Amino acid sequence: MTSARENSHGNGAGLPRVPSIPLSDDASTPGDQSIGGLVRDATTHLSTLIRGELELAKSEVTGEIKKGLTGSVSLIIALVVLLLSIPFLFVAFSLGINDLLDWEDHPWAGFLITFVIFIVVVALLVFVGIRKFKRIRAPQRTIDSAKDTIATLRGRGDDEHYELEPRRP
Template identity: 75%
Template sequence: MTSARENSHGNGAGLPRVPSIPLSDDVSTAADQSIGGLVKDATTHLSTLVRGEFELAKTELTGEVKKALTGSVSFIVALVLFLLALPFPLVALALGFNDMFDWEDHPWLGFLVLFGAAIVLILLIVFFGYRKFKRIRAPQRTIDSAKSTVAVLRNRGDDGHDALDRRHP
């Protein structure tokens, strides 16, 4: 088994170990095996490859889901703060209407200043949440690995043609 760091071109710091297929340049061992043994090995290697792809996808998506949850919590906190701050402008508006015709004291101004401060705080939290959502990325290593696996499985021959193409010119 190799680590995920080795499987991801040295870019997987802190990722768990994933299974890999042991590769060998020794052709003599493959020539000594029976067809059944070769099929068994191929099935085992394909199964290991598929499990490794799923493990890589799971590892990458877990990090992205955590970023999405952090951004979602920021938007929820902003919404709660907005709902908690909503009575202030309503009370200020009511007091403003009461004082509109009497210009001596304006206690509603304090409510409006408090509401303005709440809006600034809400906008800061929304900005933080937006930045978290903006940093979410597709699982690029999984996509690249899956594409290369498909390309290898499609082009099994040396000349880039499928084995079926060579039998039927």
């Protein structure tokens, strides 16, 4: 057996050992083996090759999954930081309204206007969401197909009325 490090010309840091197929068999020469022995050897070599390929694929996929997880964690942390910084944007927006309208004596007014704007945006999003939910329909073609399949399996494919549950006595 050789290792994955040896198979990859020294660039296999951390990879597990992967079985390899021997290029020569010292036990006998090709002319001395029977057909059964050749088939057995071919089966053994094929099995070793497939196991080696699966081990190589497993080690490569494992490495890529680790990279993907690291990238995902970085993106999740960035999203959390972004979400935590949003209130500062809203405070700046409210204070900007106060400065724009020259209401330094009443800072609550800018925050109230910002709150009303958010309530209007939330109401619009709720309205759109409810309309989308009301448009959801049952998968009628799938239901009909399932009923047809059940009726066919029961041997009653010519009936027009199908039941999903078996009849009880």
